Amino acid sequence: MNKLFMMKTVASAITLAIPFMVNAANGQPTEAYKGYDTPGQYMVTKTTTLADNMMPVIYNAGQEKETAQKLAELEKKTGKKPNILVFIMDDVGWMDVGFNGGGVAVGNPTPDIDRVAEQGLILTSAYSQPSSSPTRASIMTGQYSAHHGILVPPMYGQKGGLQGFTTLPQLLHDQGYVTQAIGKWHIGENKESQPQNVGFDDFRGFLSVSDMYTEWRDASVNPEIALSPSRQEYIKNLPFNKSDIHATRSGTFNEVAEITPKYMEDLDQRWSQYGADFIRTMQKSDKPFFLYYGTRGCHFDNYPNAYYAGRSPAKTSFSDCMVEMNDVFNRLYKSLEETNQLDNTLIVFTSDNGPEAEVAPYGRTPFRGSKGSTWEGGVRVPTFVYWKGMIQPRKSDGLFDITDIFPTSLALAGKSGAELAKLVPKSTFIDGVNQASWFVGNTGQSNRRAEHYFLNGQLSAVRVDEFKYHTLIQQPYAFTSKGYQGGFTGSISKTAGSMIFNLYTNPQEDESVGIRHIPVGIILQEEIKNYNNILNKYPPSVQIHL
Known part of the structure; x- marks a missing residue:
């Protein structure tokens, strides 16, 4: 096989593998990629309302049927519901x-x-x-x-x-x-x-919680309390077990x-x-x-x-x-x-939350x-x-x-x-979503479309798929620059209206892409509106607060 023929054959194979032709005049594709919809990404998927006082869900009929069958077979075998x-x-x-x-x-x-x-x-x-x-x-x-x-x-x-x-x-x-x-x-x-x-x-x-039993007794932690008999006695007499x-x-x-x-x-x-x-x-x-x-x-x-x-x-x-x-x-x-x-x-x-960051040594997160x-x-x-x-x-x-x-x-x-x-x-109002079919279905996907975030009872952010939209943010170094800084330090501030992060490309949330992703922002803003409508119908409650 001569060299020229081999080159033509390879070129033909490459052309067949690429789903578009390149326009020689401007180097732009004449046919766009068709792309691919990733399973489990729900930005434009409609939800199903099960009851007025329940979070709307993504209904995956196939995995629901599969799960019901597997659960029924297990109950028949064990004679009771699962632990x-x-x-x-x-x-x-x-x-x-x-x-x-x-x-x-x-x-x-x-x-x-x-x-x-x-x-x-x-x-x-x-x-x-x-x-x-x-x-x-x-x-x-x-x-x-x-x-x-x-x-x-x-x-x-x-x-x-x-x-x-x-x-x-x-x-x-x-x-x-x-x-x-x-x-x-x-x-x-x-x-x-x-x-x-x-x-x-x-x-x-x-x-x-652990520190309530120890911090006022331990001179290495709170000497101002532990080494003051009157102060320690005051804490000891507070109404907690x-x-x-x-x-x-x-x-x-x-x-x-x-x-x-x-x-x-x-x-x-x-x-x-x-x-x-x-x-x-x-x-x-x-x-x-x-x-x-x-x-x-x-x-x-x-x-x-x-x-x-x-x-x-x-x-x-x-x-x-x-x-x-x-x-x-x-x-x-x-x-x-x-x-x-x-x-x-x-x-x-x-775990009940991410690592605290104000009392070392503490846990780790890549986020x-x-x-x-x-x-x-x-x-x-x-x-x-x-x-x-x-x-x-x-x-x-x-x-x-x-x-x-x-x-x-x-x-x-x-x-x-x-x-x-x-x-x-x-x-x-039940904010949780039944995830049994996601867990038990062999190729199950989440039944939850969106994650909602709250700071002191206020809706502060929403995530759909890989995108997260902030309306309120916590800034730990707002007032102080020394020592360990964490989530209970600093201030909470409103964003300017376009604070969007792609958590796949920027999980550190330090580069907003909102101005370039307005189509995404429209969808996320709609999700915020939807949940605010829920809060209007099922109002927030305040029991224990700062």
Whole structure:
């Protein structure tokens, strides 16, 4: 074959492979690329309204049918609805775990967490509220913070909580579930808001947050309080509980022990033993269970116990805690495995917010911002769902919100679609979306079109597909330039109206593309308008605020 013929043949092949011809006069294509619509991108996809007081959804008929069949077959095999385990960590960032590129790479290996994650569905765009209590209330109510009104964490006896809400544990209890809460609560200390009075059959844990038990006692943290007897006595007498407690449904609680810095060292171990024991007791039960497990770690103050101190390669108290959290999770997982309950248990692994950035050492995120903000670093959290034999191992960047746990859990309990709307008052708007078919469908996609972000109860941003539009932003360095700066520092400011980021090309959110993406902006502005219409019909609530 001569050289000229070979060149002509190659040229012909290239011409056939390219879907357009180039105009020799100006070098521009005479026929445009046809392009490709990526599955799971919904910017121009219509949503379906299931009920007036429920978030509109993307209805994927094929995966809904497939999921219904798989769930029916499993229930026939097991004789009961599936168990649900929600494992929620504290102040753990998107990149603190190995399955998101952290773990050993940042000095705190999480091998057991990673192993289970890689057998499940890793959700790379899962969202919380900006801080702990708002997120936990969102799990319990299926509502964004703007609707449930717990806008910030209650501290040192501040009033407000879940009193009067229709909660996930109560609804699951009504469907025949045994409901167990373990660990951190922090959604109201008043009697009516305590876990045993909002739907849980049993609770073991503390009612608030780690630092409230330690910071005023520790001279290395607050010498101005700890070394002043009168000041310390004042804090001690504030109306907040200071103990590790136990309570049963509709009762008062018993104090197991007062929480001191020394007691704190072993708290996660005590709780994980309680969790493992609960799982073992459920082995032969004819009822399914809902286990809400909130770790103490890794919220400051971290006091590693004798075994975990220095156990991480990074040798910080935070990284030592992450190594311990790996073992805590594995202890619960192994308990499910050894009692043959894995194939009938959905595990949701997540964190309550991104890393806090004001008390070092703290967690990691590749994104801008931290806890307390609605930059991605503050609200995009490490998340996966696992269900042996039911969830196909894969990763997805479909949108998932913590509120989705509420309708997804109830769908698994047999109350899906508009049936869920009948279980809550007509004045209650459910912001969560049922994601059961995304999880269980072999090639399932998210059923959520948009993510909505809130700062102190105000709609601050919206994301659809890879684009995010900000109306309010948090600026940590607005007033100070020294020290650690995080989401509770600085100021909140309105944007000028065209603050749009492409989170695929600019996940750091430091280069707005709004002026060049006006067609995208129109769609995002419409989503903001749509949600504001929801807020007009189902007004915001304010319970706990700055």
